[in-house]
Amino acid sequence: MDRNVRTEVTEANKARASDMAKSMKVCVSGILSLKRVQALQFIREEEVASLVAKLRRLVNDDRGARVNLSDLFLTLASTTLSRSVLGLKSADESIRVMGQLAQQASNLLGEVTAVGDYIPALSWVDHLRGLTRETKRVSRAVHEFLDRVIDEHIEKQNDGDDDDRKYFVDILLELQAKKDVIGGHELSRKEIRAVLLTLFIAGIESSATTLECTMKEIVKNPRIMRKLQEEIRGVVGNKSNIHQSDLNQMEYLKCVIKETLRLHSAKLLARQASEDVDVGGFRIPAKGVGLINMWAIHRDPDTWDRPLEYLPERFVDASYDYTGQDQKYFPFGLGRRICPGVQFAMFSIEYALANVLCWFDWELPDGMSARDFDMSAVPLHLVPVQPSHGSL
Numbered sequence: 081m082d083r084n085v086r087t088e089v090t091e092a093n094k095a096r097a098s099d100m101a102k103s104m105k106v107c108v109s110g111i112l113s114l115k116r117v118q119a120l121q122f123i124r125e126e127e128v129a130s131l132v133a134k135l136r137r138l139v140n141d142d143r144g145a146r147v148n149l150s151d152l153f154l155t156l157a158s159t160t161l162s163r164s165v166l167g168l169k170s171a172d173e174s175i176r177v178m179g180q181l182a183q184q185a186s187n188l189l190g191e192v193t194a195v196g197d198y199i200p201a202l203s204w205v206d207h208l209r210g211l212t213r214e215t216k217r218v219s220r221a222v223h224e225f226l227d228r229v230i231d232e233h234i235e236k237q238n239d240g241d242d243d244d245r246k247y248f249v250d251i252l253l254e255l256q257a258k259k260d261v262i263g264g265h266e267l268s269r270k271e272i273r274a275v276l277l278t279l280f281i282a283g284i285e286s287s288a289t290t291l292e293c294t295m296k297e298i299v300k301n302p303r304i305m306r307k308l309q310e311e312i313r314g315v316v317g318n319k320s321n322i323h324q325s326d327l328n329q330m331e332y333l334k335c336v337i338k339e340t341l342r343l344h345s346a347k348l349l350a351r352q353a354s355e356d357v358d359v360g361g362f363r364i365p366a367k368g369v370g371l372i373n374m375w376a377i378h379r380d381p382d383t384w385d386r387p388l389e390y391l392p393e394r395f396v397d398a399s400y401d402y403t404g405q406d407q408k409y410f411p412f413g414l415g416r417r418i419c420p421g422v423q424f425a426m427f428s429i430e431y432a433l434a435n436v437l438c439w440f441d442w443e444l445p446d447g448m449s450a451r452d453f454d455m456s457a458v459p460l461h462l463v464p465v466q467p468s469h470g471s472l
């Protein structure tokens with residue numbers, strides 16, 4: 081495969097290995113700080129409200145119709161992130177374009193069979209497969225798109241636009257304008273693009289998958305679904321909206337999400353040794369890559385009772401959290417490379433699930449029983465139903 085082309089497209093990916101790893105800290109301390117994430121709650125509220133309104137229309141107009149929840153969750157995650165990161169407008173066609181580009185870039189980065197990456201002499205194989213052309217096309221489209229949005233934000237700032245809402249791109253541009261030194265150098269346009277693209281690639285699918293897997297697990301386990309809905313509806317009471325602060329009282333919801341992330345988070349984490357190291361008696365030479373098998377650790381029978389069963393109760397009164405301090409449970413990774421989007425992800429996921437489960441009951445289509453439901457079925461189709469207590 082043409083290495084120059086690959087470099088262009090995998091800008092975000094490559095950046096991880098160099099100075100960008102330091103620049104990523106910007107995300108942690110600045111862009112994705114608790115304060116910033118809370119300030120963008122209005123976006124999560126508007127997007128979830130629009131999803132709930134769509135489902136209400138469907139329940140009223142076409143009772144018993146099923147919905148493709150996988151699609152709805154992907155759109156929710158993509159729209160929420162596009163608005164938070166780039167300040168795009170809800171109804172804007174560009175949200176759909178950015179969502180698609182992020183998906184395509186993500187697929188290409190995950191393309192493990194790019195032969196030329198392993199055996200450069202065989203790069204022609206990738207050409208034949210059309211991978212190079214596709215990579216080049218997506219790369220150009222992503223760059224052009226992000227450049228256009230970045231330029232619009234610079235113009236807005238120069239015009240003294242009175243929109244005091246700051247999106248992630250504005251914060252990066254402010255850092256660049258202040259000539260703040262990040263990771264030993266000033267933030268370049270290329271790095272800004274890379275950070276923005278990384279947020280999309282890292283944030284959309286992971287959040288949508290967590291929502292989808294939670295719904296699958298609880299539709300398969302009606303006892304858990306009932307218990308969860310009782311908790312959520314008990315907290316919300318007669319109110320017509322769920323406030324973010326209500327989530328603090330939804331302890332079982334937090335356990336349910338933790339259990340989903342135990343069973344359905346990334347399988348492997350990669351780490352490159354900066355120098356020769358000894359790990360448990362194995363020597364890893366400098367630049368050697370070690371893989372942490374999170375999948376196995378999260379299912380280790382020495383740690384987890386009935387490890388293959390979905391049992392949110394195991395997290396009640398347990399001290400497991402998302403800080404990566406416990407080597408038995410770390411769905412957001414650990415150490416210096418830990419996911420900087422934890423708070424953004426948790427606010428979004430908790431808020432979306434609380435709403436979807438408060439305002440609707442959920443049934444399997446075609447009278448299917450929970451026992452017959454196949455967890456591997458994609459996409460996830462479910463039927464939203466007006467709850468018997470009439471919350472609609």
Ligand code: HEM
Nearest residue numbers: 096282283286287290411412413414417418419421424425
């Ligand atoms: C449930 C949702 C999510 C899960 C389970 C998740 C999990 C992870 C994991 C396991 C890593 C690798 C950590 C390591 O190597 O130690 C990671 C990295 C990352 N995540 Fe998340 N994440 C989620 C949502 C998000 C969101 C919403 C954002 C952005 C708003 C985000 C941004 C990032 C970034 C920027 C990185 C670093 C990428 C890199 O350095 O290569 N994540 N995430």
